[in-house]
Every structure is written in C-alpha cells, then in structure tokens.
Amino acid sequence: MSTNDSTKTCAYTATKTEPETWHGESRSEWNRSASTWDCPHPVAKQSQLTAEMNSEPEYCLFHTHPEKIKDGVESRAFVTTIQQSDVESDAVARRKKQFIGATFGYLEIDAALKEQDEHRLGADDDYPIVFDHAVFKGGLSAQDVVFQQPIRACYTQFDCIDRSESHIPDLGVRNKYAVDFNGAEFAGRYHKAYVGGATYEAVNFRHAEFTNDGTVRFGGAAVTADGQVRFDGVTFRTDGGVSFAATRFQNGEYIVTFRGSSFTGDTVSFSNSEFHGSGTTEFTGTTFNTHVRFTDAEFNTTGGVSFISCRFRGNAGTTLRGA
Numbered sequence: 001m002s003t004n005d006s007t008k009t010c011a012y013t014a015t016k017t018e019p020e021t022w023h024g025e026s027r028s029e030w031n032r033s034a035s036t037w038d039c040p041h042p043v044a045k046q047s048q049l050t051a052e053m054n055s056e057p058e059y060c061l062f063h064t065h066p067e068k069i070k071d072g073v074e075s076r077a078f079v080t081t082i083q084q085s086d087v088e089s090d091a092v093a094r095r096k097k098q099f100i101g102a103t104f105g106y107l108e109i110d111a112a113l114k115e116q117d118e119h120r121l122g123a124d125d126d127y128p129i130v131f132d133h134a135v136f137k138g139g140l141s142a143q144d145v146v147f148q149q150p151i152r153a154c155y156t157q158f159d160c161i162d163r164s165e166s167h168i169p170d171l172g173v174r175n176k177y178a179v180d181f182n183g184a185e186f187a188g189r190y191h192k193a194y195v196g197g198a199t200y201e202a203v204n205f206r207h208a209e210f211t212n213d214g215t216v217r218f219g220g221a222a223v224t225a226d227g228q229v230r231f232d233g234v235t236f237r238t239d240g241g242v243s244f245a246a247t248r249f250q251n252g253e254y255i256v257t258f259r260g261s262s263f264t265g266d267t268v269s270f271s272n273s274e275f276h277g278s279g280t281t282e283f284t285g286t287t288f289n290t291h292v293r294f295t296d297a298e299f300n301t302t303g304g305v306s307f308i309s310c311r312f313r314g315n316a317g318t319t320l321r322g323a
C-alpha cells in the first residue's frame with residue numbers, strides 16, 4: 001500500500017490494561033468505557049515528516065513524535081481534521097474528534113485558523129473534541145478561538161517546558177459547552193497559564209495538577225449557566241501564585257467547589273471575584289500553604305461560603321478585607 005493511500009489508518013491502539021500505551025501510570029486512570037481505542041486518523045505522509053524514513057509511516061501525525069513533523073503541519077492537520085470530521089456517518093464524526101493518547105508538539109490552533117481567516121473551530125455536530133491521555137510537549141495556544149464543540153482533556157498532560165509565553169488552553173470567549181480537565185496535569189516553566197477572558201457553561205478541573213514556575217491565572221473568566229465548577233482535589237504548586245481575580249461565577253445549585261484542593265506557592269487571589277447564585281461556594285478541606293487574598297470579593301449567594309476544615313498555613317496570612 002502506498003503512503004499516498006489516504007484509506008490507510010494509524011496503527012495506534014490504546015489498551016486499558018497497558019497504561020504505557022496511553023501515557024498512563026495505572027489502569028485506574030483509564031476513563032473510557034471501552035477497554036481499547038483504535039486511532040481513526042490516516043497515516044502521516046512522508047512529505048509531512050522531517051526526515052526520510054526507511055519504512056513507510058505507520059502512525060498518524062497525532063501519534064507521531066512532534067520532533068519528526070515539519071513545523072506547522074500538525075496544527076493545520078488538527079484543525080482540518082475537526083472541520084472535516086462530519087462528512088461521513090455519525091460514528092465517524094464522533095471518532096474523528098478523538099485524539100486519545102496523542103503526542104502533540106506545540107498545538108497552535110489559533111495560528112492554523114488564522115491562516116484560513118477563521119476564529120471558530122467546529123463541525124456540524126455536538127461531538128466533543130477528546131484529548132484524554134494525550135501529551136502536549138509544547139503546550140496549546142487557542143487565544144480568542146471559539147470552540148463549537150465540547151472539550152474533554154481528562155488525564156491530559158500539558159508540558160510547557162522552554163516555552164515561557166505559551167498558554168495553557170485559553171478556550172475561547174464563547175465556549176457554549178462544558179470544559180472537562182479531570183485529572184489533567186499542567187506542568188512546565190511558563191510564566192503564565194491563562195484561562196481567562198472566557199465564558200464556560202461548566203468547568204471541571206477535578207484532581208488536576210498545576211505545577212510551574214509562573215502564575216496560573218483564571219482572571220476575568222466568566223462561568224455562567226447551570227453547570228458546576230469543580231476544582232476538587234486540585235493541586236496548585238506554582239511559584240508565581242494563582243489568580244482568580246475578577247472572575248465571575250454565576251450559576252446554579254453548586255457555584256464552585258474547591259473541596260480538598262491544595263495551594264502551595266505565592267499568593268492565591270480571589271480579589272474582586274464575584275460569586276452569584278443559590279448554591280454554596282465550598283472551600284471544604286482546602287489547604288492554603290500560601291497567602292490568600294479575598295480583597296473586595298463579592299459573595300452574593302444564598303447558599304453562603306463554606307471554609308469547613310480549611311487549613312491556612314501561609315506565612316503571610318489571609319486577607320479578607322471587603323469580602
């Protein structure tokens with residue numbers, strides 16, 4: 001079969017019982033119902049790769065190490081894969097948006113869309129873009145991109161080493177769907193990790209880990225509608241602190257929960273953030289090994305705010321002025 005045969009699909013299979021096939025440590029991290037996943041994407045073309053290979057490529061671009069791929073090729077291929085994913089059956093449309101266990105380089109979704117004079121990414125259906133168990137070797141940039149699909153990135157690793165200005169996902173100003181980062185890891189040496197300026201229906205960062213030298217900033221994000229906002233069990237270990245400053249949480253029964261999360265590093269700031277709704281804002285069992293600032297935070301909720309079993313161990317204290 002020639003490499004130009006677009007019907008040849010990637011040889012990659014993720015198997016629940018073999019975590020090494022999907023960047024996992026234990027099979028308990030596997031979060032899919034089926035115990036295996038076969039990649040539906042076409043094999044890479046030799047013209048897309050940096051070095052001549054002795055044998056024909058066996059894997060798609062997304063399961064090929066980014067060092068072997070020419071600059072920009074992976075980002076463009078990702079964007080067109082999503083845009084063209086809905087041309088066959090429903091089953092194909094669903095699978096073509098899945099990138100389980102992929103190894104991305106620096107995925108510049110914004111740059112690839114800009115080449116098309118476009119800022120929206122989506123297809124004519126509601127299937128999620130799934131990055132479960134994938135690794136981003138150089139981070140992900142999606143500044144001002146409007147995602148028209150739900151995003152799922154469970155147990156995904158965002159390593160932003162040597163790319164100090166890169167963003168972790170800035171997932172668009174009008175993402176109308178939930179964003180799910182259950183168990184994701186955000187690590188690296190970036191100065192800022194930015195999830196602000198966006199509107200989410202629901203956000204789940206349950207058991208995610210943020211470890212970096214810079215700041216994690218959710219500043220200016222607005223979380224609306226009835227979705228839950230879950231930062232439960234999240235580990236923040238950042239030298240530059242964490243900022244939820246000017247973030248607006250406005251939604252239903254549970255506004256936002258930080259149950260059992262821990263913050264270590266510089267200041268955690270909720271200054272000027274707003275909490276509206278009928279539910280409780282829960283910091284139950286949260287550990288702050290850091291200075292916490294709630295200056296001028298507005299808790300306009302009938303459910304109140306809970307700090308039950310919280311531990312404040314920061315050497316600089318807690319500022320609640322104006323809260």
Ligand SMILES: [Zn+2]
Pocket residue numbers: 010011012039040041059060061062063
């Ligand atoms: Zn593949």
